Amino acid sequence: MTTEAADPVEAVAVSPAADPGFLQRYGTTIEYILIPGAALVGALAVFGIFVALFGKNPLDLYFYMYQGAFGTWFSWQNTLTRAAPLILTALCTALPAQLGMVIIGGEGALLIGALSATSIALAIPWAPPLVVQIAMVCAGVVGGGLWITLAGALRQYRGVNETISSLLLVYIGLAILNHLVEGVMRDPSSLNKPSTREIGAANMIGSIPGTDVHWGLVFGVVAAFASYILIYHTVFGFAARVAGGNIRAAKIVGLGVGKLILMICFLAGGAAGLAGMIEVAAVQGRTNANLAAGYGFTGILVAFLARQNPLAIIPVAILLGGISASGGLLQRRLGLPDASVLVLQGIIFVFVLASDALYGRIAFLKGKS
Amino acid sequence: MDFAKISRRHLLRGSAALTLGSVLGVRSAAAADTTIGFIYVGSRDDYGYNQAHAQGAAALKKMRGLKVVEEEKVPETDAVEKTIESMINLDGASLLFPTSFGYYNPHVIKMANKFPKLRFEHCGGLWSDKDPKNAGSYFGYIDEAQYISGIVAGYSTKSGKLGFVAAKPIPQVLRNINAFTLGAKLANPKATTQVIFTGDWSMPVKEAEATNSLIDQGVDVLTCHVDGPKTMVENAARRGAMVCGYHVNQSPLAPKAYLTGAEWNWEALYPKFVKMIAAGEAIPNFYRGGLKEEIVKCSPYGEAVSAEARKHADDIKAKLIAGGYTIFKGPIMDNKGKTVITAGTDRGQKDPELEKMDYLVEGVTGATS
Numbered sequence: 001m002t003t004e005a006a007d008p009v010e011a012v013a014v015s016p017a018a019d020p021g022f023l024q025r026y027g028t029t030i031e032y033i034l035i036p037g038a039a040l041v042g043a044l045a046v047f048g049i050f051v052a053l054f055g056k057n058p059l060d061l062y063f064y065m066y067q068g069a070f071g072t073w074f075s076w077q078n079t080l081t082r083a084a085p086l087i088l089t090a091l092c093t094a095l096p097a098q099l100g101m102v103i104i105g106g107e108g109a110l111l112i113g114a115l116s117a118t119s120i121a122l123a124i125p126w127a128p129p130l131v132v133q134i135a136m137v138c139a140g141v142v143g144g145g146l147w148i149t150l151a152g153a154l155r156q157y158r159g160v161n162e163t164i165s166s167l168l169l170v171y172i173g174l175a176i177l178n179h180l181v182e183g184v185m186r187d188p189s190s191l192n193k194p195s196t197r198e199i200g201a202a203n204m205i206g207s208i209p210g211t212d213v214h215w216g217l218v219f220g221v222v223a224a225f226a227s228y229i230l231i232y233h234t235v236f237g238f239a240a241r242v243a244g245g246n247i248r249a250a251k252i253v254g255l256g257v258g259k260l261i262l263m264i265c266f267l268a269g270g271a272a273g274l275a276g277m278i279e280v281a282a283v284q285g286r287t288n289a290n291l292a293a294g295y296g297f298t299g300i301l302v303a304f305l306a307r308q309n310p311l312a313i314i315p316v317a318i319l320l321g322g323i324s325a326s327g328g329l330l331q332r333r334l335g336l337p338d339a340s341v342l343v344l345q346g347i348i349f350v351f352v353l354a355s356d357a358l359y360g361r362i363a364f365l366k367g368k369s
Numbered sequence: 370m371d372f373a374k375i376s377r378r379h380l381l382r383g384s385a386a387l388t389l390g391s392v393l394g395v396r397s398a399a400a401a402d403t404t405i406g407f408i409y410v411g412s413r414d415d416y417g418y419n420q421a422h423a424q425g426a427a428a429l430k431k432m433r434g435l436k437v438v439e440e441e442k443v444p445e446t447d448a449v450e451k452t453i454e455s456m457i458n459l460d461g462a463s464l465l466f467p468t469s470f471g472y473y474n475p476h477v478i479k480m481a482n483k484f485p486k487l488r489f490e491h492c493g494g495l496w497s498d499k500d501p502k503n504a505g506s507y508f509g510y511i512d513e514a515q516y517i518s519g520i521v522a523g524y525s526t527k528s529g530k531l532g533f534v535a536a537k538p539i540p541q542v543l544r545n546i547n548a549f550t551l552g553a554k555l556a557n558p559k560a561t562t563q564v565i566f567t568g569d570w571s572m573p574v575k576e577a578e579a580t581n582s583l584i585d586q587g588v589d590v591l592t593c594h595v596d597g598p599k600t601m602v603e604n605a606a607r608r609g610a611m612v613c614g615y616h617v618n619q620s621p622l623a624p625k626a627y628l629t630g631a632e633w634n635w636e637a638l639y640p641k642f643v644k645m646i647a648a649g650e651a652i653p654n655f656y657r658g659g660l661k662e663e664i665v666k667c668s669p670y671g672e673a674v675s676a677e678a679r680k681h682a683d684d685i686k687a688k689l690i691a692g693g694y695t696i697f698k699g700p701i702m703d704n705k706g707k708t709v710i711t712a713g714t715d716r717g718q719k720d721p722e723l724e725k726m727d728y729l730v731e732g733v734t735g736a737t738s
Contacts, residue, residue, distance in 0.1 A: 078454070182537075191724060293448070329459065332438040337441070
């Protein structure tokens with residue numbers, strides 16, 4: 001699927017080479033597309049060799065990956081459905097990254113967001129659906145937001161490493177969820193699968209008309225665009241990037257770094273919390289342990305592959321959604337174990353991280369050749 | 370979604386089939402084309418829950434005219450809906466076995482409503498009249514086999530202390546713990562069962578810790594109810610304790626320490642289902658059974674099982690198969706001294722009260738919350 005995507009990019013990169021002005025202007029942008037594209041092609045090639053070692057035809061592999069991820073309208077919907085939560089959870093890592101923080105606890109914010117959203121929906125069963133849904137969005141954002149703000153505050157006021165604290169908060173979040181779901185919030189009729197009561201069919205947000213893809217995708221895309229504008233086109237975002245570049249310099253010029261950290265953490269957690277709310281309101285209809293499906297952790301991978309750029313998160317999430325959508329077909333048609341998809345994700349991750357070293361080093365793209 | 374199938378391969382295959390059909394004359398295409406989809410929540414070689422289902426799927430692969438497609442490690446989110454649709458749209462599956470408990474509500478129900486002509490057989494769910502008619506839930510009274518394991522364990526223990534590594538204090542698990550303990554008390558009225566809950570279905574590290582901790586406390590025969598008993602079986606055998614297996618036969622993992630075990634007999638049930646469908650019989654939407662109905666079975670005895678234990682266990686097994694033997698026969702006290710089944714009350718296997726079990730019987734050390 002990606003070979004086709006990468007080729008035209010190379011063509012674009014090559015054809016206007018005669019005009020150095022063009023390259024000077026767009027060289028960096030082209031670099032941002034070309035290098036990850038090449039890394040992806042390289043990763044797919046290595047994965048092909050890996051699969052060939054198991055006696056499978058790599059061409060079959062590429063064909064099935066393409067078919068399973070993007071080959072049919074159904075496959076597209078499958079891919080987009082899987083991508084939807086990843087866009088939001090990736091923002092949970094990408095936003096704090098602007099401040100130089102590595103937050104990897106999106107999963108915890110997702111769970112707390114889901115729990116908060118479910119609680120509010122169960123608390124106001126008499127309200128009209130639209131009110132319940134808006135209340136759920138607010139509760140999800142606030143719940144998830146406060147959860148990651150906790151990690152930000154620990155870092156700001158107590159000097160606790162935010163990577164460790166946000167990761168540990170995942171397990172605390174899961175424990176709280178399990179405790180409530182198996183305790184006070186348990187629906188007594190959920191005998192062998194402890195769950196909360198259902199929020200009710202009327203309160204579900206449903207699918208985008210004409211598709212099977214739930215509204216989470218739209219929420220994700222809007223949030224990604226909003227984050228992009230916030231980071232690159234507002235004073236607030238500029239301040240955040242300054243603080244991320246050099247925190248002492250930011251303090252010297254009088255930026256409120258502490259406030260920035262807390263606000264960015266709140267927004268980041270809010271995005272993941274929103275993902276949790278959507279899982280409840282569009283998919284599960286209630287809260288139980290099923291929500292801990294690892295979207296928060298895959299989101300970290302998405303954010304790093306997108307180089308923490310909120311806009312790049314959208315295609316990367318779709319790519320990873322596609323890989324996981326095609327994983328089933330690889331299992332069924334090629335008899336590959338499920339872990340092969342993880343192998344591919346791992347190879348892509350290594351290639352993209354390694355390709356980081358290439359930025360700014362391709363002389364050709366600087367228009368100096 | 371039919372254009373999903375128009376790939377070059379399909380065309381080739383289709384035309385080949387046409388040619389073959391016209392050469393060989395009329396062949397029942399419908400019978401030869403039944404595709405059955407199996408979906409597992411974990412890995413299909415886990416020596417546990419998923420492997421038991423995969424063994425059932427393997428039995429179907431041996432039957433003529435059936436094609437089996439399998440997908441493992443599918444989480445209990447909308448991913449399972451997409452897997453089901455993918456099996457239907459891309460593989461042409463007409464009978465589906467989504468085998469994990471958490472798939473049922475809302476995912477399987479949703480898919481059964483969406484594809485009313487296809488058949489969905491779900492393991493463990495509680496089908497009710499409100500649910501779609503083309504969905505069914507089947508499960509087995511595996512506590513009967515646990516009861517037999519308990520008898521064997523009661524004869525085999527020297528310390529009189531038995532150990533049970535359990536996932537969650539939900540009715541199904543409590544019922545197994547209680548049946549195992551009641552069985553052990555038949556053999557050795559002083560036997561006690563110490564239970565440790567790990568909190569989730571697949572927690573290998575906690576399962577190993579629980580196993581070690583039980584053995585440190587003097588337990589010399591262990592069993593479990595988690596998704597993959599491999600960790601418990603291997604660790605217990607290494608420490609010199611004996612084990613009773615669960616889900617599938619784990620004796621290859623610990624040939625000397627393995628006494629017997631409570632196994633699913635899906636390799637008998639699944640071919641039966643397929644034959645019923647082929648014969649035009651309706652599979653009851655709510656399908657249950659135990660040793661008698663060949664839905665569960667006991668592992669063959671290991672060499673360490675005494676002749677006395679074999680005789681007693683075989684005797685009870687024969688009674689259970691003949692019918693009329695009750696495991697949960699009053700008076701039964703819980704481990705807090707409260708009478709939970711009064712004298713004279715027989716709670717037979719199909720008694721709905723047993724589906725709500727929330728206590729541990731006298732002789733079990735541990736708490737449900």
